[in-house]
Amino acid sequence: MNGRQLITDARNTWCPGCGNFVIQHALKAVLQDLEKEGTSLDDVVLVTGIGCHAKMADYLNINSFYSIHGRVLPVATAIKLANPHLTVIGCAGDGDAYAEGLDHLIFAAKRNVDINLFIHNNRVYGLTTGQYTPTSPLGFKGKSTPSGTLEYPLNPLELMFASGASYIARGYTRNQPLLKKTMAEAVRHRGFSFVDILQICATYFDIHDVYDRYVYELSGHDPRNPAKAMERILEWDYNNPAPIALGTFFERDIPTFEGRFPRQPAIPTDRMRKIRGLLDGYR
Amino acid sequence: MPEYSILIGGKAGEGLNKAGIIIARIMNGLGYRVFMYYDYPSLIRGGHNFSIIRAAPHRIYSHRGGVDFLLAMNRETLDLHAHRRGAGTVAIFNSDAVKADGIGLPLSRIAKEEGAPEIARNTGIIAGFCGASGIPWEVLEGTLRREIPRGLESNLAIARRAFSAVEPVPAARIATLPRTEKILPVLTGNEAAGLGLLNGGLQAYVAYPMTPTSNLLHFLAGIPADLELTVVHPENEIGVMLMALGFAYAGKKVAVGTSGGGFCLMTEGFSLSGMSEIPVVVILGQRPGPSTGLPTYSCQTELHFAVNAGQGEFVRFIVAPGDLEETYFWASAALSLSWKFQIPSILLYDKNLAEHGYNFDIDSVPPLPEMPAMAWDGSTPYRRYAMTDSGVSPLAFPSARGAVVKVNGYAHDEAGITTEDAGMVTRMQEKILMKGEGLAQDLDVMQTVTATGAKGAGDILLTWGSTAGVCREVGDALGLRVVQPVVLNPFPVKKVREALEGARRTITVEQNATGQLEKLLALHSIRPDGRILKYDGRPFALDELEARVREALP
Numbered sequence: 114m115n116g117r118q119l120i121t122d123a124r125n126t127w128c129p130g131c132g133n134f135v136i137q138h139a140l141k142a143v144l145q146d147l148e149k150e151g152t153s154l155d156d157v158v159l160v161t162g163i164g165c166h167a168k169m170a171d172y173l174n175i176n177s178f179y180s181i182h183g184r185v186l187p188v189a190t191a192i193k194l195a196n197p198h199l200t201v202i203g204c205a206g207d208g209d210a211y212a213e214g215l216d217h218l219i220f221a222a223k224r225n226v227d228i229n230l231f232i233h234n235n236r237v238y239g240l241t242t243g244q245y246t247p248t249s250p251l252g253f254k255g256k257s258t259p260s261g262t263l264e265y266p267l268n269p270l271e272l273m274f275a276s277g278a279s280y281i282a283r284g285y286t287r288n289q290p291l292l293k294k295t296m297a298e299a300v301r302h303r304g305f306s307f308v309d310i311l312q313i314c315a316t317y318f319d320i321h322d323v324y325d326r327y328v329y330e331l332s333g334h335d336p337r338n339p340a341k342a343m344e345r346i347l348e349w350d351y352n353n354p355a356p357i358a359l360g361t362f363f364e365r366d367i368p369t370f371e372g373r374f375p376r377q378p379a380i381p382t383d384r385m386r387k388i389r390g391l392l393d394g395y396r
Numbered sequence: 397m398p399e400y401s402i403l404i405g406g407k408a409g410e411g412l413n414k415a416g417i418i419i420a421r422i423m424n425g426l427g428y429r430v431f432m433y434y435d436y437p438s439l440i441r442g443g444h445n446f447s448i449i450r451a452a453p454h455r456i457y458s459h460r461g462g463v464d465f466l467l468a469m470n471r472e473t474l475d476l477h478a479h480r481r482g483a484g485t486v487a488i489f490n491s492d493a494v495k496a497d498g499i500g501l502p503l504s505r506i507a508k509e510e511g512a513p514e515i516a517r518n519t520g521i522i523a524g525f526c527g528a529s530g531i532p533w534e535v536l537e538g539t540l541r542r543e544i545p546r547g548l549e550s551n552l553a554i555a556r557r558a559f560s561a562v563e564p565v566p567a568a569r570i571a572t573l574p575r576t577e578k579i580l581p582v583l584t585g586n587e588a589a590g591l592g593l594l595n596g597g598l599q600a601y602v603a604y605p606m607t608p609t610s611n612l613l614h615f616l617a618g619i620p621a622d623l624e625l626t627v628v629h630p631e632n633e634i635g636v637m638l639m640a641l642g643f644a645y646a647g648k649k650v651a652v653g654t655s656g657g658g659f660c661l662m663t664e665g666f667s668l669s670g671m672s673e674i675p676v677v678v679i680l681g682q683r684p685g686p687s688t689g690l691p692t693y694s695c696q697t698e699l700h701f702a703v704n705a706g707q708g709e710f711v712r713f714i715v716a717p718g719d720l721e722e723t724y725f726w727a728s729a730a731l732s733l734s735w736k737f738q739i740p741s742i743l744l745y746d747k748n749l750a751e752h753g754y755n756f757d758i759d760s761v762p763p764l765p766e767m768p769a770m771a772w773d774g775s776t777p778y779r780r781y782a783m784t785d786s787g788v789s790p791l792a793f794p795s796a797r798g799a800v801v802k803v804n805g806y807a808h809d810e811a812g813i814t815t816e817d818a819g820m821v822t823r824m825q826e827k828i829l830m831k832g833e834g835l836a837q838d839l840d841v842m843q844t845v846t847a848t849g850a851k852g853a854g855d856i857l858l859t860w861g862s863t864a865g866v867c868r869e870v871g872d873a874l875g876l877r878v879v880q881p882v883v884l885n886p887f888p889v890k891k892v893r894e895a896l897e898g899a900r901r902t903i904t905v906e907q908n909a910t911g912q913l914e915k916l917l918a919l920h921s922i923r924p925d926g927r928i929l930k931y932d933g934r935p936f937a938l939d940e941l942e943a944r945v946r947e948a949l950p
Contacts, residue, residue, distance in 0.1 A: 123813045158794045160642075163805075170802065171813045176794040178645055179804040179814070180638065181668055187635040191642025192794070194626060195600065199646070199794055217638075220631040375621055382622050388591050391619070392758060395581035396424065 117154060119144060123171040130319075132286035132312030133165060136233060137172060139284075139293040140202070143300060144175065147200065157200045160189040162209035164240050165314075166233035169204045183213025186221040189228045190370070197371045200300065201228040208238050211247035211269060222276035222305050224370035229299045229306040232269065236351075237318035249318075250352045266351040269309050270362060274339075274346055279304035281342070281363040285311045285328050287321055291359055298361060304369050311357070324357065331360035339363065399453070400428075400570055401460050402525065403477055404518070405446030406469025408439055414543075415518040416447025420582050420753050422522070422531060422539045423451035427573030430582055432753030433459040433935070438607070438691040444472055450938075453573060455755060457719060457865020458938040464568065465529070467521045468494060469503075486568045488524045490517060499528060501558050510557075512550035519544070523555035527562030529570040580757050585749035585862070586612035588720040588756055589679055592727025594619070596764070599648040600626045602639045607691050608747035609653040609681040633658040637665030640676045645803055647793035649731055653679035656698050657688070663705045666740055670710025672803040673781065673789070673828065675734035675741075677727075682746040682861075684933045693933030694747035696861050699912040702742045703885050709825070711832040713741040714885035718846065718864030720756040722882055723749065725764070732767040733838065737788060737831045744884070746907070748935040749862035767838060772799060779810040783823070787830030836886045844883035845891040853877040854900030855949050858924055860884065860913050866936045867905050870945055881913075889920040901925045903948050907935060 119141050127133045148154055157175050161167035163182035170177040180188045185203040193201045210218050210232050221228065237255065238244040245255040245262045248269065252261035273281050280302040284292040292310065299306035311328075313321045327349070335341055342363035349355040400423070404415050413434050420432045428451035437443035448459040463480045466473070468489040474496055481487070491500030501524045503517040510516070519540065526536045536555060544551050590612050593601070603613040617627045626648070630636055636652050643650040654662060659680055669676050680702060684695040702714050713733050717723040723745065730741035772778055772790035778799035782789045789810075792799040802812030807824060809815045846864065849857075849871030856877040857867045864880040871878035879895040881888060896902060902924040904914045909931040914924060928944050930936055936944075 121811075121813060153797070155797055155799070156795050158646075168814070170804070174800055176799075176801045177803070177812070178642070178672075179802070179806060179808075179812075180641075181664060181805050184634070184638040184665070187630060187638035188642040188645070190630075191600075191602070191628075191639035192646045194628065194639075195643045195646035195648045196793075196795060216631050217635055220635070374626060382624060384594055384597075384623065387620070387623055388595055389758065391591065392581045392583075392756070395583045395587070395756070396421070396579055 117174060119174050121172055121174045125172060126168065127165060128315045130315035131165070132235060132314070133169070133233060135286040135289050135292065136231065136310060136312065137169060139289055139296055140169070140173070140231070142293050143297045146297060147300070152200060156198060157202065158192055160185045160192070160201065160203045162205045162214070164206035164209055164238070166204050166206045166209075183209050184217065185209060186214060186217035186230070190221060190224070190226045193226055193228050194371050194374065197227070202300070203228055203230045205230060205232055207232060207234040207236060207246045207248050211267065219272070219276045222273050222278035222307065225277065225279050225304045225367055226370040227303050227305070230308070231296060232307075232309045233312050234269070234309050235312045235314035235318060237314050239314050239317055243317040248351050268346065268351050270346040273307045274343060274363060278307045279365050279367055280306035280361070281346070282308045282361045283311065283359050284308055285324060285359050286313065287325065288328070288359060291330055295360060302364060304367060327354065327357040328359050329356055331358045331362070334360070336361045336364040398571065400451045400465070401463040402449045402465040402467065403446055403463040403480065404467040404521065405444065405473035405477060407441070408436060408443040408445045409441035410445070410469060411515045411518050412445040412447055412469075415522060416449055417582070417753060418522055418539055418543050419447070419449045419525070421543065422526065422535060423449060424579060424582050424755070425535055425539060426531065426570065427575060427579070428452060429455050429580070429755050430753065431456045431458060432582070434751055435934070436692050444476060446473065446477070456869060457754065458869055458936065461937045461939050465525055467525055469517065469521065470494060484567055486528055486565055488521055488528060488562070490521065499524060499562055501561060503558070506554050506557050510550045510553045512547060512554055516547065516551050516554050519551040520554045520558040523558035524562045527559040528565045529568050530564040531570055532572070533559060580755040582753050583720065583756050584611065584751055584753055585720060585723050585745055586751065587615050588723040589727045589743060589745070590615045590619070592724035593651050593677070593731060594623060594625070595724070596728030596731035597649050598625060598651055598731060600628070600640070600643040600650040601653070602628045602630060602636045602643070602650065603653040604629060604633050604636050604658060606655045606658045608683055608694075608750040609655060609679055611751065612653045612679060633661035634665065637662040637676070641665060641669060641672070641674045644674045644676055645793070649735060651677040651679060651731065653681070655681050655683050656685055656701065659698070659701070659705065667706030667708055667710070668805045669740040670706060670708060670712065670828065671805050673738040674803060675738050677730045677734050678740065678742045680742050680744050681750040682744065684931070690933040692747070694862075694907065694935050695931065695933060696746055696863060696907040696912065698744065699860070699884060699916060702744050703916070710828050711737065711739045711835060712885060713739060713835060714744055715741070715883050716744040716861040717749070717882060718861060718880050720754050721761050722846070724756070724758065725761045726882065728764050729842065732764065733835060735769040736767045736838070737835050738791070739831060739835070744861065746862050762843065765838070765841065772796070774798065780812040781808060781810045781824065781827070783810060783827060786834050787827045788834065832886060839883055839886065839888065844881070844888040845895050846880045846882055847877065847895045849878045850875045851877065852898065854898060856896060856899050856902045857905050857945065858896070858902050858913070859905040863905055863907055863936065866938055866941050869938055870942050873942060874945060876945070884916065887916065887920060889922070892922065896922070901949055903928060903945070905936075905941070907931065
């Protein structure tokens, strides 16, 4: 299917001003570029979790697996293992990836499976109407923490570095050109690509003025240098005011998980003969 | 006709499972049919492990309480199993570790002199057993050559010394049976399930280790590469189930394996399988709970958990095989049925079937009916959940040209797009339930209920799963009918009623504390007259069940 209409007829129910629109536009542009470069969109799969971000599966007219909360990564990993020819994109929320499915996130990075994970990190639970998430700042007043949270946020980039991710980047929904460039780079990277996308929640946590004040685009940074990458990753702790770098922090080339699996030649095997052969060993 | 029971026991970590298998294969090679019970605590070293190998001229599925040979690697084995000894029981022991009456062999010394590791003492005691029972050296040597890949020569040297050190005990002689029937392989339920899945076309297996199905993971991870199977051991059972659904979405026939605790973590994904209509087969090996319970023992406590697992209402296929032939057949069939109807299936068994050794006759397994999955032919625009008369929508997989394949765990429309429309939600709920009718029809031509024993007998043992094996033996011995629903969901109520026709007294036999089959029967207004339950983690021994049946059916 070439030059396909990329947006479905599904009625869009994101709030006006939602950062998800920007991510959707950027992703759409990345898909269009892929198609121009010769990738059939029939060979692209989108996996989503549960939350506002996940409506992407309904809105984009591509293969999709609208899964359950926190479980984007095991689904995406298996799709890539089953058919390494596919381009697999995961969209997950910060609640999805950093709370409910944190174990899967660490393992996907550790395995270096060649999938692309875009985190719609609005630092609040939107669909469940405004509770804190693992990246909400200390003292965040949500519906489950009316007096403010009592715990520090985690720095997902630091976590991904420690887990062995081979591509680590950050985007921001109010810088769409850079976001698109970063997402495209992530898709091009062979291995586990992680992009934390700072996204405002128009209804429950709109801090665009803070982001606008602190964000800057990485330049002159060598993403192949782990020490420099870590320096930039630690610059902002998702809590205290500090410069917030955008772009690619870290990249390295290491073998992929699916690439390490032995691939058998596609010669049809007489399974019954094999099974009888195996049984001979049990006499 | 003669039958023999041999117990070999010692400390955990000393290879007593393997030693039991060697004895089982020796007896098998002599022409006997065999069963091997393996009892081990949940630790790596130091507890008491033992195997009981029973050999008889006919097919068997259970052990007896008493033994004819007691092979003791330590004092504890003699003490713990003293109650199993009869007047003629021959005790053989390591005289370097134990002072006792019977046949003592200086196994530690022999192993040391032959420069072999301590585990090779097992070979010595097995050789002592062969010497005492008059089993020919050639049979022993042939089995050791097949079973011991490393350090064979020193093991053979130990075996020769122990074999010739023991005088045959005339009263304990084990005869070689005339070769009237073929020698059958001896394997476990896990291995039979693995082979059955492969026969059904398995392409991926995903599991997190958990007794009693860890050995299925090990077995499938070790099969030759040309069988084209991808085996993954992920971070946890949640990941297992979701990976399985990813594989199936991408077109790969997939199964997962676990026990009750792991299945608890899988239920969310199990329900997603029901809603998204993605096929998956779950191998559920039961072990006693609640919670961690008795990890290395056996039970039949997850029947209703399997029937009810996961939120919402959707069709599932549940089958509980009673022997290896049924395990093999239904593992293949479950995979085919899951794919034909795009539903989850559960192959429900237990430690008793999963880890114990039985004969397996692949030639007596009925042929698998053709059950092709419905594929998209490309003639109409693709809609993953297209409405059809059967409720089954044609399948396409990502990368199919011209198809946008959208699966969804939310209520969805035919294209797979989320909906909350009342009419669509109603139609889709009816669609996924409608598949149950086709499933029941397909099952109707298969042997979903097994009946053995005296066909017209008025007294009936009604049982399920691996307990069927010991019931068959008791039924044959006491002239009873034995009825075993193999498929548990959808419940083959008509066939069960037919099998129970002419019943005078019906007794359920189950390895649980609450009568789970009995409850399922009650849903279909079948009310047995009595029950025999056991819930200590140990499967029924043949003589134990026989005594309880005599008590229940005076």
